Amino acid sequence: MMARPRLSPARLLLLGALLLFALFFLAPLYVMLSASLKSMDEIRNSSLLALPASPSLQAWATAWSAACTGTDCGGLKPFFLNSLLMVLPAVGISTALGALNGYVLSKWRFRGSELLFALMLFGVFMPMQVVLLPMSQVLGWLGLASSVWGLILVHVLAGIPSTTLFFRNYYAGLPDELIKAATLDGASFWQIFRRIVLPLSAPILVVTLIWQFTNIWNDFLYGVVFSGADSKPITVGLNNLANTSSSVKEYNVDMAAAMIAGLPTLLVYALAGKYFVRGLTAGAVKG
């Protein structure tokens, strides 16, 4: 380990640059938060960067339960609940299926399984626009159009390629001898999965759960295409709220709404950022 360099002018310049970048990244969050705590009068008469003179949660309350999204003025609350109802099952199912697939594709390879994996992997990359039209047909046939269940199905299908990729790459790192020894002892496919592989999966499980949660919570495309009046997720709610044209634009309510929509994923990031970063880097395909 090298000793920490002394504070030279070059070093100060370096720190200055890093802090400036930090300000650039933090500024929008600060502006959002401070605007959400101001009244509209204060927003008109004070600077963008000024601290709120008398912070109030009024805009948050309006955004949560009274702001208008289109013609309907019930705030973001119903959208938030829709998102929860959609995210929890979709994350659970896509993660469980990904774990099983990854287990098979890394420890029970068969002729052609690598090819199948490559075919599946393309699903991580393809532009989703290409599945939208047929998917809305199929959801109609299944009687799932405009329902939360339809959205769950879409998110599970769209999530399987990445969850499979995560688990496959992680399980590939577990020694094959472990599996062989267990097979010789007479352990079956399921016993090995339950007793050996699953107990070793905690890190990748956390990574995948966080990754899926963030992605599905933040999704807008499927939400706007496949949801109906009663199943719109929070991102669609926020977008409708912020784009509702009313005579007076209430920016404080818009910002509070944006904070509400962003808080769950920000919270997860603050608590488990390390795992989120691991998911991001794993998503960058290391074959």
Added chain:
Amino acid sequence: MRARALADRWLPKLVLAPTLVASTVFVYGFIALTGYLSLTPSRLMPNFEFAGLANYRDLFDLDRWWTAAANLGIFGGLFIAVSLAVGLLLAILLDQKIRLEGLLRTIYLYPMALSFIVTGTAWKWILNPGLGLEHLVQEWGFADFSFGWLVDPDMAIYCVVIAGIWQSAGFVMALFLAGLRGIDDSIIKAAQVDGASLPRIYWRIIIPSLRPVFFSTLMVVSHLAIKSFDLVMALTAGGPGYATDLPATFMYTMAFSRGQIGLGAASATIMLATVAAIVVPYLYSELRGARR
């Protein structure tokens, strides 16, 4: 015992089968169906008559499509280049044994945890000509300052670029930083012993050895660019007019609000062909490399 051996042979395939069938249909079946729809005269409802390449002819005659394609060029080019440059710079700066590294990394990367809709809503307010940045700079004493990019058809696309870079630069930083940490220290030490200066070491040794990271990052970022939809919807909704349309928003508008399913399917097919032209060779080389 034999029954078990038999079970172990078919069980893995059986476990894989349901999701495999589902995702094969989801990916390849739907691609085929969209491809076919693009050859039909479908309007509000799918119509399975065959109409040849009429939709593609219409598409290529449409100004709006070319605007969307040109916007993707501007947005994609700038977004990719600047994100890579800023991300690499941040990674190198952070790699200088900074005491606050953990905190700074967290700050640079948090936008990636946010939805593009949240980002778009925030930047729409910051960039709006009335009360946002313009107002702030005027208050600082530059009364003539005006900043109306967001409502200027020629400049609005650059607002999308700014918000996109803000969201993704930290992500690029994380990828490069992981790459930098993977470089063998002894090469750098040897160069230092030989008297090479730090910038020279970075330029001649470290950055060239980041080549594989550079390529996978480029893949991920260009993929983000082509898929960009939410950010435009939240920031400009494609406007003013259709000045900030991207192929993704074009497809959505045609297929789901204009009742032009055939045209939407044709634009989706072109998007897919573009992505496949980049991704398939990449996946092929990655998987071949892994087998070696």
